[in-house]
Amino acid sequence: MSTASARIRAYPGFGIVALLCLVLLYAPLLVVMVYSFNDSTSITQWGGFSLRWYKEVFTGVEAAKFKVAAWNSISIALMATIAATTIATSAAIGMTRGGLWRGKAASFALINLPIMVPEIVTAVATLIFFSAIGFKTGYLSILLAHIVFCIPFAYLPIAARLQGINSSFEEAAIDLYATRWQAFRYVLLPILLPGVISGALLAFIISLDDFIITNFVKGAGIETLPTAIFGAVKQGIKPNIMAISSLMLLVSVVFVTVSWWIGRTGNKPGDT
Amino acid sequence: MGRGVAVALSHVRKQYGSATALHDVSLTIHDKEFFTLLGPSGCGKTTLLRIIAGFESVSDGTVQLHGKEIADLPANARPVNTVFQQYSLFPHMSVTDNVLFGLQMRKVPAAKARQRVKAMLELVQLEDFAQRMPAQLSGGQQQRVALARALAPEPEVLLLDEPLSALDLKLRQAMRIELKQIQEEAGITFIFVTHDQEEALTLSDRIAVMSAGAIQQVGTSHDIYESPVNRFVADFIGESNLLESRVLAHDKHQLTCALPGGAEVQAQLSDTSIELPVGSSGYVCVRPEKLRLLLATDQRNGVLQGVVGRHIYLGTDTQLVVHLPDGQRVQLRCQNAQQNAQLPEPGERVSLDIEPGSARFVSH
Numbered sequence: 001m002s003t004a005s006a007r008i009r010a011y012p013g014f015g016i017v018a019l020l021c022l023v024l025l026y027a028p029l030l031v032v033m034v035y036s037f038n039d040s041t042s043i044t045q046w047g048g049f050s051l052r053w054y055k056e057v058f059t060g061v062e063a064a065k066f067k068v069a070a071w072n073s074i075s076i077a078l079m080a081t082i083a084a085t086t087i088a089t090s091a092a093i094g095m096t097r098g099g100l101w102r103g104k105a106a107s108f109a110l111i112n113l114p115i116m117v118p119e120i121v122t123a124v125a126t127l128i129f130f131s132a133i134g135f136k137t138g139y140l141s142i143l144l145a146h147i148v149f150c151i152p153f154a155y156l157p158i159a160a161r162l163q164g165i166n167s168s169f170e171e172a173a174i175d176l177y178a179t180r181w182q183a184f185r186y187v188l189l190p191i192l193l194p195g196v197i198s199g200a201l202l203a204f205i206i207s208l209d210d211f212i213i214t215n216f217v218k219g220a221g222i223e224t225l226p227t228a229i230f231g232a233v234k235q236g237i238k239p240n241i242m243a244i245s246s247l248m249l250l251v252s253v254v255f256v257t258v259s260w261w262i263g264r265t266g267n268k269p270g271d272t
Numbered sequence: 273m274g275r276g277v278a279v280a281l282s283h284v285r286k287q288y289g290s291a292t293a294l295h296d297v298s299l300t301i302h303d304k305e306f307f308t309l310l311g312p313s314g315c316g317k318t319t320l321l322r323i324i325a326g327f328e329s330v331s332d333g334t335v336q337l338h339g340k341e342i343a344d345l346p347a348n349a350r351p352v353n354t355v356f357q358q359y360s361l362f363p364h365m366s367v368t369d370n371v372l373f374g375l376q377m378r379k380v381p382a383a384k385a386r387q388r389v390k391a392m393l394e395l396v397q398l399e400d401f402a403q404r405m406p407a408q409l410s411g412g413q414q415q416r417v418a419l420a421r422a423l424a425p426e427p428e429v430l431l432l433d434e435p436l437s438a439l440d441l442k443l444r445q446a447m448r449i450e451l452k453q454i455q456e457e458a459g460i461t462f463i464f465v466t467h468d469q470e471e472a473l474t475l476s477d478r479i480a481v482m483s484a485g486a487i488q489q490v491g492t493s494h495d496i497y498e499s500p501v502n503r504f505v506a507d508f509i510g511e512s513n514l515l516e517s518r519v520l521a522h523d524k525h526q527l528t529c530a531l532p533g534g535a536e537v538q539a540q541l542s543d544t545s546i547e548l549p550v551g552s553s554g555y556v557c558v559r560p561e562k563l564r565l566l567l568a569t570d571q572r573n574g575v576l577q578g579v580v581g582r583h584i585y586l587g588t589d590t591q592l593v594v595h596l597p598d599g600q601r602v603q604l605r606c607q608n609a610q611q612n613a614q615l616p617e618p619g620e621r622v623s624l625d626i627e628p629g630s631a632r633f634v635s636h
Contacts, residue, residue, distance in 0.1 A: 168360040171327055174348045176374035176425065186373075190364045 036242035053243040069228035077207040084150035085200040092159040123216035137219030154199035161195030201259035276303040278461040284333035310472040311482035353422035361406040374425035392420040499542035506557040513602040514555040535575040539631035554635040562630040563604035566623040574625035
C-alpha cells in the first residue's frame, strides 16, 4: 500500500493535478459551509461567526415552507427507499440465483440503465408518461418516479454482495427442511443484510437530493427540499440557503459514511 | 447382505441441455452402509448425490428411499441431510444455532431439540464450543459442526459431498477414522462422494466407481482393487500395469492370455457378466506389487523379459520401471525391508514373474 502510493506520488505533476481536483471539488462546499456561519447578510463578506442563519432556517419567515418541503423530501425518500430496496433485493436474487434464462443479460442492462441515461431524459420521459396516462402530478408522482430511479442504486451493492454469497447456504437451509421463504428469511437475508442496508442508504440519499426529475414531475403546489432551495435561490441567494445546504450535506455525509462502513465491515460473508 | 435397502436408484438419467451428466444409473445402497461414490471430477458423482438430496431433478428414472419414491419430493421434504463440501455453516449463527436449525424447521419441541443438540455436539466432541461462531473454529471443527448439524434431525440417510477435501493431510487422515466411528455410532447410512481413492478404500463398506456419467463397478474395496472389471477401474484405482493382450483359451472366466514376448499367463476375467470369445483383445492387469523380480539364482525365465529403466525410491519400497522389448513399460515395487537388498542397475536385463492367481483380464 505504502509502496504503491509512493510510486504514484513520484509521477511528475501528480501533486498539482490532485490539488486541482480537490480544490475544484471541495472548495465550493467548504465556502458554503463556512459562510453558513456568517453573521452578515452578505454572501461574500465575512461578518463574524454566528448561528443566526440556522436559527432563521428553523424559525424565520421561510421556516414553514422549508419544513413542509423537508417533510416531503424525507417521507418520499423513506418510502422510495423501502420500495426500491425490496424490488432491488428481489431483482438481485433473481439475477444471481435464478440460473440461466433468456434475456438475463438484457435484464441486467435494463436494471442499470437509469444510472447511464442522462437524468434530464428520464425526467422528460417520466413527465410525458404521467401526462400521457393522465396521472395527476403531485406527491404520488414524485414518489413513483423516485422508487424507479432508486432501484439501480439499491441494486448494485445488494447484487455485489449476493454474488459473494455461496448458494450452498440456502441449499443447506432447504436441506435442513426450511421452506424457500425460511431459507431466505433466516439464512440468506441475515448474510445479505449489510448489502441491503448499504443499498438502502444509497437509495435514500439519491432520493433525498434529487432535483431534476422531481422538478419535472412534481407539478404545482408541492416542493421537496431541493426544489424549495432552488425556488428560494431564484429570488437571490441568502445565507439561510447555505445553512440548509450544509445541513443536507451533513445528512448525506453521515448516510454515505454509514453505508460505506457497513459494506466494509460486513465483507466476506461466511468465507470460511 | 441381508439388510434392508436404504436407497435404490433405477435407470436414473440426467440431462443438462444436450449434455448427459448421468447415463442410466442403477444402484442399491443398503441400510447402515458406508457407501462411496468414487470418480474423477466431472464423472457425475456429485450430480448423483444432489439427485438423492433433491437439489437436482432426474430426467428419467426413479429414486427410492426405504421403498418410497422420492424423485418428485422437494429437498426440504426428504428425510436426508447433506454435509457440504464447503461446510456452509450459517456464519451469523452460533454452533448451537447451526445444529438447532434443522430441528427448529422440523418443529421439534424446544426441550427435546436442545437435548438433541447437546447429544450431537457430544458425538462430535464439540461440547465446549457450543457458543462459538463458525468463523472462530478451525477447519476440522467446522467440519464436525457440519456433521452434527446434518445428523441432528435424524436423517434416514446422510449425504457427504467431499467433506474432507478442504482439510490438510494430517487432519484429513484423523477425520477419516472419526467419520467412520461416527457413522457406526449414529447407525445410519452414509453416502460419501470423493475423488480420493485412498479415502474411499479405507472408509467404505462398498464403493461405486464412476466415470463419464456411468457406474463402472460396484464392490468392496477389496473387490475393486483386486478385481477391476474394466480398464478404467484398473487404471483409476491404485497403480496397474495394463499389458496389451489377447484371449488364447477360456474356461468360463479363467482365461489363458498372451503376454508381450510370447509367454502365456492365466488371468481371471473379473467382469463375470460378460463372456469373451477366443481371440478377443484387451489388457492383462497386474498390480506392481504382484510382479516379482527373478534373481539370477532362480535359474529360470519368468513370463516377462525386459531392461531396467529407472529406480524411484519411495521410502517403504522402491519402484522399478522395466521396459519390455515391444516398447510397453511395467512398474514393480520392491520392498526395502532388507537393508542392502540388491536391485538390478538401470540397463540390466531382468526377468519378471507374475504372482499366481493375481492377473486379471479387462476389456477396453
